[in-house]
Amino acid sequence: MLIEGKFTMKAPIQQVWDFLLEPGTLASCVPGAEKMEAIDDKTYEGVVKQKVGPISVRLKFTQTLTEIDPPKHVKAIGRGADVTKAGIFSQETTVDLTEISKDEVEVAYRSNVSMVGRLATFGERIMRAKVNKVGEEFTRNLQERLRSRIGG
Amino acid sequence: MIRDFEYFAPKTLKEALTLLDKYQDECKVIAGGQSLLILMRQGLVTAQYLIDIKGLSELSYIKSDAREGLRIGALTTHRAIEKSPVIQKKFSVLAEMERRLASIQTRNWGTIGGNICHADPAGDPAPVLMALNATLSMASLKGKRNMAVEDFCLDYFETALEPGELLTEIRVPATPPHTGTAYTKFNVIESDLATVGVALSITLGSSDGVCRDVRIALGAAAPTPMRAKQAEAVLRGKKVTNNLLKEAGEMASTEAEPLSDIYASEEYRRELVKVLVNRVGKEALARAKQA
Amino acid sequence: MKKELRLTVNGQPYELYIKPKTLLVEALRDHLGLTGTKRGCNCSSCGACTVILNGMAVKSCSILALQADGGEILSIEGLAKGTELHPLQKAFLDHGAFQCGFCTPGMLMSATALLDENPKPNKEQMKEGIDGNICRCTGYNSIIRAITAVVKGEYKEEK
Secondary structure, X not given: OEEEEXXXXXXXXXXXXXXXXXXXXXXXXXXXXXXXEEXXXXXXXXXXXXXXXXXXXXXXXXXXXXXXXXXXXXXXXXXXXXXXXXXXXXXXEEEEEEEEEOOEEEEEEEEEEEEEOHHHHOOHHHHHHHHHHHHHHHHHHHHHHHHHHHOO | OOOOOEXXXXXXXXXXXXXXXXXXXXXXXXXXXXXXXXXXXXXOOOOOEEEEOOOOXXXXXXXXXXXXXXXXXXXXXXXXXXHOHHHHHHOHHHHHHHHOOOOHHHHHHOEHHHHHHHOOOOOOHHHHHHHOOOEEEEEEOOEEEEXXXXXXXXXXXXXXXXXXXXXXXXXXXXXXXXXXEEEEEEOOOOOOOOOEEEEEEEEEOOOOOEEXXXXXXXXXXXXXXXXXXXXXXHHOOOEOOHHHHHHHHHHHXXXXXXXXXXXXXXXXXXXXXXXXXXXXXXXHHHHHHHO | OOXXXXXXXXXXXXXXXXXXXXXXXXXXXXXXXXXXXXXXXXXXXXXXXXXXXXXXXXXXXXXXXXXXXXXXXXXXXXXXXXXXXXXXXXHHHHOOOOOOOOOHHHHHHHHHHHHHHOOOOOHHHHHHHOOOOOOOOOOOXXXXXXXXXXXXXXXXXXX
């Protein structure tokens, strides 16, 4: 499942970049994220809880920042499994910053989420819709956090 | 691979509501189990406490009154609705819908209330009940309340049922004169869930062929069964022609919010909405003219 | 915590003591040793597990055994009377209405339920009657021919 989009921030590109790279920024925008623990400055471990209808999912995941090309491009790879082993999720997210002017940045994000396991086969219909929504919520959270931290 | 659970089989509604009130979020309710057990068998849904309400015979009934309309107990099986003489005669669209729902074995044990509470947007009953302007009754220890079907379905597989609450009854108002209702669904394999489903009810002015009222409900085209209100506005108050029905179909196609999945793409679902609204509209119109 | 379950299966009363999560198909196969009823798909789609419960064809893999408490079940083992096969069984044999045989118990139970409800179905009604049973081998036509033969009275039961 592909989730992508873009939005603009009224802030210098370096500021936006610094915030994005701050430990846990991306991880903390994940809806339903509970515990977040930094393993090192590029890796995060956490727990995500989500519910859709009768299905509750508790995911333990690890997220690693891989490509880091300041201040323009960052890629994070995450893998997680539901605690009951009902499903395994993997996610690849890239965020690209483009300077529009000294005080304006375009933030373009692209997230590829895939899911295998019983959740994917039997729960596909139920989970697919949820993954979409989670993706939308993630980007809203990201915008909100950026705006409240940096403003504009 | 169902996990162990504690099992209760209350004999009365009061008993059931007391148990639900006690266990709130920790329990799951099972009626026919034709949707729930699939998920439980795969370990996708676990319950610590399972409240089995299948035995509440007081919630299994079909009552019809010329003025008040139809009252169906939530635990009435799909098969009973399909075979009910009064429903076949006066609300035939319900019997037709049930006939295409899953298979005979599923219909023999599954209940209409269970189906509605499972809130699968591709489910068959909800769009038809919405087209029929049906309301739902719920009960808890705190009391009773009613709401329209479209207000009951909140999101994918989420309903307005509160913890401690049970769906008890479905009410379908008496059919106004010169009203026709029809339903169809598109699926690749007969007895599959709808790839897209459309239910349409149209009420004409006595002899002028002008649409006095219309309800268009889409299944599997949005997070919940959805009223295509903009499409309805195309028809309401106008003389219904083939071109107008075509326009309504196009409007419904743009207002739907379908997902892409392994069965169909979003574009194909929109196309299905467009075609089926038109097709079902013609059928409903023909029935309205005969009514 | 186990619960008591009383079932009458093929005319025989049974008393079982089972965990609530036991499915009806498990009660029949694992607890009563009636392995004629099959578990085909584990996703409630194939109908190989079909039995007749209180006069209705149901998928026994999709029913908790406890929900059948006090009920009467007819399974494939109950179709024949001793060594005398049920007319549908005879017809299935004569018309090659099975190959691997895995769907056959469920198919026969659905056909039995169909004819119990409607002794003279037309072809469309026959197809509808077995709609919930998947067969990978026969292509269904031989099954319909077998049912048709019974409906036509070619296997009149001696009562």
